[in-house]
Amino acid sequence: MAEYNLAIIGGDGVGPEVIAEGRKTLEALSSSGGPTFRFTEFPWGSDYYRETGRLMPEDGLELLSGFDAILFGAVGDPNIPDHITLHGLLLPMRRGFDQGICVRPAYLYPGVESPLAGKKAGDIDMVIFRENTEGEYAPVGGRLNTGTPHETVIQSNVFTRRGTERIIRAAFEHCIRRNKRMKVTSVTKSNAQSFGMVFWDEVFEDVAADYPQVETESLLVDRACMDFVRWPEDFDVVVASNLFADILSDIAAVVSGSMGLAPSANINPDKVHPSLFEPVHGAAFDIMGKGIANPLATVSAVAMMLDHFGEAEAAARVDAAVARCLEERRVLTADLGGNASTAQMGDEAARLVREG
Ligand code: NAI
Ligand code: MG
Numbered sequence: 001m002a003e004y005n006l007a008i009i010g011g012d013g014v015g016p017e018v019i020a021e022g023r024k025t026l027e028a029l030s031s032s033g034g035p036t037f038r039f040t041e042f043p044w045g046s047d048y049y050r051e052t053g054r055l056m057p058e059d060g061l062e063l064l065s066g067f068d069a070i071l072f073g074a075v076g077d078p079n080i081p082d083h084i085t086l087h088g089l090l091l092p093m094r095r096g097f098d099q100g101i102c103v104r105p106a107y108l109y110p111g112v113e114s115p116l117a118g119k120k121a122g123d124i125d126m127v128i129f130r131e132n133t134e135g136e137y138a139p140v141g142g143r144l145n146t147g148t149p150h151e152t153v154i155q156s157n158v159f160t161r162r163g164t165e166r167i168i169r170a171a172f173e174h175c176i177r178r179n180k181r182m183k184v185t186s187v188t189k190s191n192a193q194s195f196g197m198v199f200w201d202e203v204f205e206d207v208a209a210d211y212p213q214v215e216t217e218s219l220l221v222d223r224a225c226m227d228f229v230r231w232p233e234d235f236d237v238v239v240a241s242n243l244f245a246d247i248l249s250d251i252a253a254v255v256s257g258s259m260g261l262a263p264s265a266n267i268n269p270d271k272v273h274p275s276l277f278e279p280v281h282g283a284a285f286d287i288m289g290k291g292i293a294n295p296l297a298t299v300s301a302v303a304m305m306l307d308h309f310g311e312a313e314a315a316a317r318v319d320a321a322v323a324r325c326l327e328e329r330r331v332l333t334a335d336l337g338g339n340a341s342t343a344q345m346g347d348e349a350a351r352l353v354r355e356g
Contacts, residue, residue, distance in 0.1 A: 013283025015073020
């Protein structure tokens with residue numbers, strides 16, 4: 001059986017709480033005939049920042065570079081500005097390890113109620129492909145004459161042909177592998193953003209020409225937000241820039257029942273660097289420390305990691321455990337109408353993994 005060497009960064013808020021449950025899932029796999037894992041924990045995040053002035057050490061990427069993958073919780077602290085925490089820990093890993101492909105599935109499971117009326121299990125079944133290293137999140141810009149009436153701020157968006165084509169092509173390839181609705185929707189705002197987003201639309205058309213069997217659609221982001229709410233069943237694979245796909249994946253997660261169910265993979269497609277797996281949600285200040293965060297987003301992220309390793313059977317076992325846990329509705333956290341703790345739901349998922 002293969003052994004995988006995992007870097008574990010629980011981070012902040014509910015991050016460490018849900019990551020502990022992701023580890024239980026992996027241990028359950030190992031103890032029932034699956035692959036084995038070596039865990040190395042890194043105590044990085046906001047407490048580390050308070051002690052050292054940095055969210056992660058200067059040589060943090062070097063320390064992580066030899067691992068097979070990174071399992072990440074969340075970053076964010078009520079007392080530290082969000083741009084410092086996010087740019088201090090998560091974004092450097094995504095960019096430094098060239099994790100240009102972010103994959104975020106959203107699925108309405110049997111047993112889970114959507115806040116949208118009349119949606120039944122499987123009606124929402126989409127995968128969002130998020131450009132993950134550039135776009136609106138590139139740290140390019142500046143601020144001058146701060147605090148004066150002449151204060152001037154520039155925040156630039158960066159779109160490269162390599163990065164744009166790479167994410168769009170990955171979306172089409174996934175659409176074909178997935179073989180469901182065979183449709184890719186690209187989301188931009190090219191009516192207003194006449195350089196980067198017009199460029200994106202052009203690259204989308206170019207790449208689409210290579211996949212004549214796939215239906216395509218190009219939406220403006222405001223329209224896409226509407227359609228995610230009024231007819232989410234219309235979407236199969238969605239591809240968008242760093243910012244737009246970030247916003248759209250939160251909408252997709254809540255209409256599918258909970259932020260606590262949405263996983264995310266940050267993939268380095270060249271496999272030169274480790275990829276990073278995490279829940280879509282953040283530090284969740286309103287529930288942190290209460291032990292009530294839903295751990296299944298992290299458990300599903302673990303399944304995505306196993307899939308990335310080529311461990312299809314183990315991944316399927318974890319996915320099936322998540323689906324059964326939700327359908328049986330015996331052990332559920334508060335976001336899904338239950339009163340179980342994070343640890344109880346993690347135990348249940350691990351038990352179902354072992355039962356396989
Ligand atoms: P959030 O995703 O942390 O929380 C949004 C809402 O979803 C809250 O009501 C929260 O209670 C709920 N929620 C989140 N995870 C849940 C779970 N596992 N189970 C049940 N409910 C859950 O987003 P918010 O409030 O905008 O951000 C809080 C902090 O997290 C900020 O500092 C932000 O910068 C950071 N953040 C970090 C991310 C990351 O590390 N990948 C992603 C998003 C936000
Ligand atoms: Mg987000």
